[in-house]
Amino acid sequence: MRAANSGDAAAYRQLLQAITPVLRGVVRARGRALGPEGCEDVLQEVLLAIHLKRQTWREDAPLRPWLYAIARHKTADAFRARGHRIDLPIEDFTDALPAAEGPDPMQASDIEKVLARLEPRAADIVRGFGMRGETVAETAQRLQMTEVTVRVALHRALKAIARLRERMIE
Amino acid sequence: MKTDDLIAALAADTHPGPTVGQRLSRALPGAMILAAVAFALFWGVRPDIAAAMTSPAALKPLVPLALSGLAGALALTLSRPEARGGGPAIALWVLAALLAAAFGAALAGGGLSGLVGALANPSLVTCLTSIPALALPLLAAALWGLSAGAPRRPALAGALGGLAAGSLAAALYALFCDQDAALFVLPAYATAILIVALAGSLLGARTLAW
Numbered sequence: 001m002r003a004a005n006s007g008d009a010a011a012y013r014q015l016l017q018a019i020t021p022v023l024r025g026v027v028r029a030r031g032r033a034l035g036p037e038g039c040e041d042v043l044q045e046v047l048l049a050i051h052l053k054r055q056t057w058r059e060d061a062p063l064r065p066w067l068y069a070i071a072r073h074k075t076a077d078a079f080r081a082r083g084h085r086i087d088l089p090i091e092d093f094t095d096a097l098p099a100a101e102g103p104d105p106m107q108a109s110d111i112e113k114v115l116a117r118l119e120p121r122a123a124d125i126v127r128g129f130g131m132r133g134e135t136v137a138e139t140a141q142r143l144q145m146t147e148v149t150v151r152v153a154l155h156r157a158l159k160a161i162a163r164l165r166e167r168m169i170e
Numbered sequence: 171m172k173t174d175d176l177i178a179a180l181a182a183d184t185h186p187g188p189t190v191g192q193r194l195s196r197a198l199p200g201a202m203i204l205a206a207v208a209f210a211l212f213w214g215v216r217p218d219i220a221a222a223m224t225s226p227a228a229l230k231p232l233v234p235l236a237l238s239g240l241a242g243a244l245a246l247t248l249s250r251p252e253a254r255g256g257g258p259a260i261a262l263w264v265l266a267a268l269l270a271a272a273f274g275a276a277l278a279g280g281g282l283s284g285l286v287g288a289l290a291n292p293s294l295v296t297c298l299t300s301i302p303a304l305a306l307p308l309l310a311a312a313l314w315g316l317s318a319g320a321p322r323r324p325a326l327a328g329a330l331g332g333l334a335a336g337s338l339a340a341a342l343y344a345l346f347c348d349q350d351a352a353l354f355v356l357p358a359y360a361t362a363i364l365i366v367a368l369a370g371s372l373l374g375a376r377t378l379a380w
Binding site: 016049066111 | 171172173174175176177178179180181182183184185186187188189190249250251252318319320322380
């Protein structure tokens with residue numbers, strides 16, 4: 001995290017990948033009623049919050065309490081916001097239903113709705129980094145922007161995603 | 171979008187956000203200058219300031235200043251999600267208890283009629299409007315700074331920001347105010363400061379949520 005806060009993208013990515021299974025466990029343990037897909041939505045919200053609030057972690061403090069505090073806060077928030085929408089636990093129907101090929105549980109649906117609402121170029125930048133694994137230089141070249149503007153645009157897009165999610169779910 | 175894809179997008183964003191401290195150090199000096207200039211233009215220092223500052227009335231600016239420091243420190247601490255109140259919270263409660271005790275003692279001395287007499291004073295309206303007015307730029311700076319943080323309880327963080335801003339404004343206003351009776355100063359200043367804290371709490375619940 002220290003490396004991440006000083007701008008080391010590779011170290012940061014490794015950290016996010018390492019904490020994701022742990023956080024997924026936390027969210028699923030608390031949010032059984034949301035179903036695997038709903039849990040993945042919440043997990044993505046937690047990751048976005050960790051990302052946008054990463055400067056509130058003090059370098060001399062242990063990382064784990066900070067991570068859990070954010071995860072707890074965002075999970076509670078998400079359940080409060082979704083409180084009125086109760087998903088029936090699918091386990092109750094497994095006997096009656098043929099085992100259909102379910103959607104990939106890693107795939108979250110909320111973020112697609114949010115990306116659809118985002119300004120097209122911003123959504124394109126986020127997708128470029130996320131799904132096509134582009135680098136800043138590649139995105140800059142493809143969209144004919146400078147690298148600095150790409151960085152700023154990505155940062156703004158991620159902030160906008162966090163904001164939009166909150167508004168859409170409420 | 172898969173979670174792994176989101177992680178890739180997040181990791182690519184190396185743009186570091188500002189910390190609460192950075193934002194406050196950018197916004198607070200300007201807000202303080204604004205409040206000080208407004209104070210110099212529309213209020214001004216009381217003429218007998220030198221005599222007042224060597225009497226017990228010197229506590230009028232000093233106690234709010236201490237209150238502001240404690241509330242600010244606590245707000246800063248609680249802007250981290252995992253933080254607990256700790257030392258500053260205890261100190262703040264102790265100070266609040268001391269002020270309540272001082273008010274109790276003054277009330278025991280002057281009686282209820284003394285309190286009514288002290289507050290039936292045109293200075294009361296001036297006090298209750300001036301302190302929140304002077305606190306306005308300070309509150310805005312405090313909330314803007316705190317919004318870079320991640321407080322577990324946004325309304326509480328906002329209230330503490332308001333407490334700090336209101337107390338600082340009260341310390342400034344005390345240089346103008348020539349009412350030195352404890353039965354006036356304690357309830358009037360406390361009410362004015364709490365108005366700002368309440369505003370901070372209401373605004374904080376919206377602006378500091380994350």
